[in-house]
Amino acid sequence: MEKGGGDAPFTILSERHKKWTIAITSLVTFVSPVSANIYYPALNEMASELGTTSSKINLTITAFMIVQGVGPFFVASMSDIYGRRATSIGALVIYLAVNIGLALQSSYPALMTLRCLQSFGSSTAxxxxxxxxxxxxxRAERGKYMIYSTLGVTVGPAVGPIIGGILTQFLTWRSTFWFLVIFAGVMVALLLFFVPETCRLVVGNGSILPPKWNWPIVQCIRSKGEQSSQSVDPLEAGKPPDPPHRPSPLDTIRISMERETFAVIFSTTLLYCGYTAVLSTLPSQLQEKYGFNALQVGLCYIPYGMGSLSSRWTIGTLIDWNFRRFAKIHGVEIVQNRQSQLDSIPVEKARLQITIPLIYMSSIVIVGYGWVMNFHTNLAGPLIMLFFVSHLVAGASSVLTTLLVDLHVNRPATVNTARNLFRCLAGAGAVAGAVPLINVIGIGWFGTIIAFIWVLFSPVMWGVYFWGHDYRQRKNASQKDVY
Structure with missing residues (x-):
């Protein structure tokens, strides 16, 4: 039986330290979606106080989403080569300062400008x-952890309106930005004190020490008097070969134009557009059909968040099980904390055997959500449907994200930036067009159209399923790319 990895452990961090590191950085991923949605319940109050219209205030949402997609484009490749800590801490410091400005500003131009800067800092981090x-x-353990690392994308849009509704109802809209200031400050402190550098081009599996300025404060305290470098064989430390060129924003474009990568990004973009369109129209639907105020609307996002969170235990566990099953079929031994080689494992099939059924089930459930909301049923009806929409779509999106990282394991930030660029730009259009379309055809047909689009383009994933592994092997043979 072929070994699943080399002799060196994939990371020298203990299981507990690894979990805490991922947990802290997962919290950081909340800042972008929470920032985008936290002031939804306060839009009317802000328009009144700033002396502008609701339409102009809504433009700040579109601008935020555009910058959210474009912002990381300029720095993600740097983090894949020079490290995660400096990039994320720097972005969070910018984000913290901008939120102070947002809490104090009193004009629409300042709001628009600062929201764009807020989007840049939060999305980059x-x-x-x-x-x-x-x-x-x-790879063999990545399913459950990738669910955690993408919780911000899936749970954040639901958590934001809940927090915003409570703060706006009992304080003022400015309190939402002060909340974000406090949250960013806590995240900066946690990163500075506890989170080590993890970029494999810098530290390998953690055996290679980064420069001392890049140590977490706790490590500096524990290691007083130690040298800032040590003699370690990079190959033994699991360090990939150095990149052939300096980081460039064009790396994101290059990686997204690879045939298999583009197909997966395209599918995640379609899921995100439908997911975001439902989320952004929920406040107006609840207000129109049930007469809810900002706090009640915010609380109705709880099933949405719970559905995303629960997918970690169900779908996350399922995709790890399926990967191990495929490894066994193809004679690859899975060793804990060792990287599995993909040459002999059709990882595309291992991941998409879970994803494709989830896409079809999501299509059925989103149709159900649209029509129970359309016929103004008991509130339990749409909320139950929201739970399952969130659970299934979040699960499918997380599996596709896991597949992207599987295919570009040495460039995860770059490939996630490519995914983020397409989905945010397309999502901005979906949000802008959702309410006008619902006003014309109704929420029932709106959900039906989303489902139809998902099913119509599902053959893209079938193409990756049947031909992705062969394409990747040919590409690796010609380019000698490292996965």
Missing amino acids: SITCTAVAADLVP
């Missing part, structure tokens, strides 16, 4: 921290 799980977790 989120993308960088999403890559930490790929640095620390081998």
Whole structure:
């Protein structure tokens, strides 16, 4: 039986230290989606106080989503080569300062400008921290951890309106930005004190020490008097070969244009557009059909968040089980904390055997959500449907993200930036067009159209399923790329 990895452990961090590192960086991934949605319940109050219209205030949401997609484009490749800590801490410091400005500003131009800067800082920090799980977790164990590392994307949009509704109802809209200031400050402190550098081009499996300025404060305290470098064979430390060129924003474009990568990104973008369109129209539907205030609307996002969170235990566990099953079929031995080689494992089939059924089930459930909301049933009806929409779509999206990282294990931040770029730009259009379309055709047909689009383009994933492994082997043979 072929060994699943080399002699060196994938990471020298203990299981407990690894989990805490991923948990802290997963919290950072919340800042971007929470920042985007936290002031949804306060839009009317902000428009009134700033002396502008609701339409102009809504433009700040579109601008935020555009920058959210474009912002990491310029720095993600740097974090894949020079490290995660400096990039994420720097982005969070910018984010913290901008939120102070947002809490104090009193004009629409200042709001628009600062929201764009807020989006840049939050999205850059989120993308960088999403890559930490790929640095620390081998493929065979990645499913459950990738669910954690993408919780911000799936749970954040639901958590934001809940927090925003409570703060706006009992304080003012400015309190939402002060909340984000406090949250960012706590995240900066946690990263500074506890989170080590994880980028494998810098530290390998953790055996190679980064420069001392890049140590967490706790490590500096424990290691007083130690040298900032040590003699370690990079190959034994699991360090990949140095990149052939300096980081460039064009790396994101290059990686997204690879045939298999583009197909997966395209599918995640379609899921995200439908997911976000439902989420962004929920406040108006609840207000119109049930007469809810900001706090009640915020609380109705709880099933959405619970559905995303629960997918970690169900779908995350399932995809790890399926990967181990495929490894056994193809004679690859899975060793804990060792990286599995993909040459002999059709990882595309291992991941997509879970994803494709989830896409079809998501299509059925989103149709159910649209029509129970359309016929104004008991509130339990749409909330139960929301739970299952979130559970299934979040699970499918996380598996596709895991597949992208599997295919580009040494460039997780770059490939996640490519995914983020496409889904945020497309999502901005979906959000802008959702309410006008619902006003014309109704929420029932709106959900039906989303499901139809998901099913219509599902053959893209079938193409990856049947031909992705062969394509990857040919590409590796011609380019000698490292996965």
